[in-house]
Amino acid sequence: MGQTIVIKIGGHAAENLSSEFFKQLHHWHDEGKQILIVHGGGPQISSWSKKLGLTVKKIDGIRVTDPDVLKVTQAVLLGLVQPTLCQKVTAAGLPALGLNATGHPIIFGNYLNQKLFGEVGQLTDINQDYIATALKDHIGIAAPLAVGQAGQLLNVNGDVAAAGIARMLGAEAFILLTDVPGVMVENHVLSSLSRQKANKMFKSKLITAGMQPKIQAAFDALQNGVKKVTITNKLQSAGTTLLNNQLVG
Numbered sequence: 072m073g074q075t076i077v078i079k080i081g082g083h084a085a086e087n088l089s090s091e092f093f094k095q096l097h098h099w100h101d102e103g104k105q106i107l108i109v110h111g112g113g114p115q116i117s118s119w120s121k122k123l124g125l126t127v128k129k130i131d132g133i134r135v136t137d138p139d140v141l142k143v144t145q146a147v148l149l150g151l152v153q154p155t156l157c158q159k160v161t162a163a164g165l166p167a168l169g170l171n172a173t174g175h176p177i178i179f180g181n182y183l184n185q186k187l188f189g190e191v192g193q194l195t196d197i198n199q200d201y202i203a204t205a206l207k208d209h210i211g212i213a214a215p216l217a218v219g220q221a222g223q224l225l226n227v228n229g230d231v232a233a234a235g236i237a238r239m240l241g242a243e244a245f246i247l248l249t250d251v252p253g254v255m256v257e258n259h260v261l262s263s264l265s266r267q268k269a270n271k272m273f274k275s276k277l278i279t280a281g282m283q284p285k286i287q288a289a290f291d292a293l294q295n296g297v298k299k300v301t302i303t304n305k306l307q308s309a310g311t312t313l314l315n316n317q318l319v320g
């Protein structure tokens with residue numbers, strides 16, 4: 072499936088989409104690009120978990136998800152974040168289609184490490200045929216919930232889900248829209264980042280929290296066929312471009 076652009080929109084970014092964002096979507100749509108948005112919703116899941124008296128715990132940016140937290144995750148992603156995004160895209164005059172884990176599963180997974188993380192999944196496959204059909208006429212808007220081998224729902228980190236989908240679709244571009252203008256060191260944005268430099272920054276704790284799975288997932292996509300991967304807070308800003316080690320040596 073060529074000419075596909077995958078955009079991961081973090082939960083914070085989803086609440087701060089600018090008119091330039093929708094202008095760029097229109098531009099790509101008019102050019103005939105297929106666009107798939109994979110949304111997060113981490114801040115919203117944490118906020119509703121706290122309101123309901125549930126513990127919020129993350130390990131290296133991955134949420135520890137017990138059965139109750141999974142229910143909140145499902146409710147927040149499919150009841151709040153996804154419909155709101157669909158409304159915004161529709162209001163901007165673009166054809167939006169919410170893709171979720173229940174009616175037509177689009178992401179399949181198995182347990183990442185059930186003992187450590189609970190009901191958290193890692194991607195094993197995607198429903199290529201359904202996604203291809205959906206993207207012919209719509210901007211797809213997908214939640215990072217996978218269906219496991221026993222038919223159960225699994226919570227997948229949004230960056231990990233989006234990167235896996237971008238890789239399996241052979242996307243030409245994968246953009247991670249987040250709440251920071253790129254990968255930062257001492258208040259400035261790195262215009263590019265190699266895997267070696269990222270590993271050093273992980274070790275020296277210059278990259279922490281949710282930026283860790285984001286960068287790991289972004290390199291995973293880049294090294295498996297996605298042509299261009301960027302981390303930014305605006306589609307019109309260059310942010311940080313990831314460098315493919317296989318190309319730069």
Ligand SMILES: Nc1ncnc2c1ncn2[C@@H]1O[C@H](COP(=O)(O)OP(=O)(O)O)[C@@H](O)[C@H]1O
Nearest residue numbers: 081082249250251254255277278279280281282
């Ligand atoms: N070196 C870094 N550069 C930028 N952000 C970083 C860095 N290290 C840690 N972070 C944190 O990562 C966060 C982005 O990850 P995350 O909260 O998971 O975003 P999203 O919800 O968009 O996936 C930033 O808000 C910042 O707090």
Ligand SMILES: CC(=O)N[C@@H](CCC(=O)OP(=O)(O)O)C(=O)O
Nearest residue numbers: 082111112113133134227228229
């Ligand atoms: C397993 C896991 O960590 N799942 C994430 C899914 C949402 C997400 O990734 O949201 P952001 O993109 O806004 O961070 C979570 O529960 O927060």
